[in-house]
Amino acid sequence: xxxxxxxxxxxxxxxxxxxxxxxxxxxxxxxxxxxxxxxxxxxxxxxxxxxxxxxxxxxxxxxxxxxxxxxxxxxxxxxxxxxx
Amino acid sequence: xxxxxxxxxxxxxxxxxxxxxxxxxxxxxxxxxxxxxxxxxxxxxxxxxxxxxxxxxxxxxxxxxxxxxxxxxxxxxxxxxxxx
Numbered sequence: 001x002x003x004x005x006x007x008x009x010x011x012x013x014x015x016x017x018x019x020x021x022x023x024x025x026x027x028x029x030x031x032x033x034x035x036x037x038x039x040x041x042x043x044x045x046x047x048x049x050x051x052x053x054x055x056x057x058x059x060x061x062x063x064x065x066x067x068x069x070x071x072x073x074x075x076x077x078x079x080x081x082x083x084x
Numbered sequence: 085x086x087x088x089x090x091x092x093x094x095x096x097x098x099x100x101x102x103x104x105x106x107x108x109x110x111x112x113x114x115x116x117x118x119x120x121x122x123x124x125x126x127x128x129x130x131x132x133x134x135x136x137x138x139x140x141x142x143x144x145x146x147x148x149x150x151x152x153x154x155x156x157x158x159x160x161x162x163x164x165x166x167x168x
Contacts, residue, residue, distance in 0.1 A: 008137045011133030014130025042101060053088065056088040
């Protein structure tokens, strides 16, 4: 793995991990009042676009990061619908 | 601009814009209780790493997205310190 991808994987780890407490908190509290659906959908579609972009530019760290973050984004959309 | 960078800029627009309501809400309500400092710092350092990665792989959309998102992340860290 080259120097650039090491920085990419550090970035991937940090930004991916930063979302997990939000997912966990929403799952435990079932409180979705402070999450807005338009924002969640924008974020979900945005992460999906980054995933496609990562594939197109052949970036391992972007594919890794966005494949995990899209699961977090999907779960938040799901909780927002389920617990509204 | 090529096809790949158009997808990148769509992604950049969506994920960048998805954070603005959070920044605005925190600024207006001064309520930082639901934001955790370790999470904010991880996110800030993560976005900074993505910015460096974007420069290293010469990705215009990644540089654009992360240069704006790092301002949002910085403001959230600042609010967390100021309004705690």
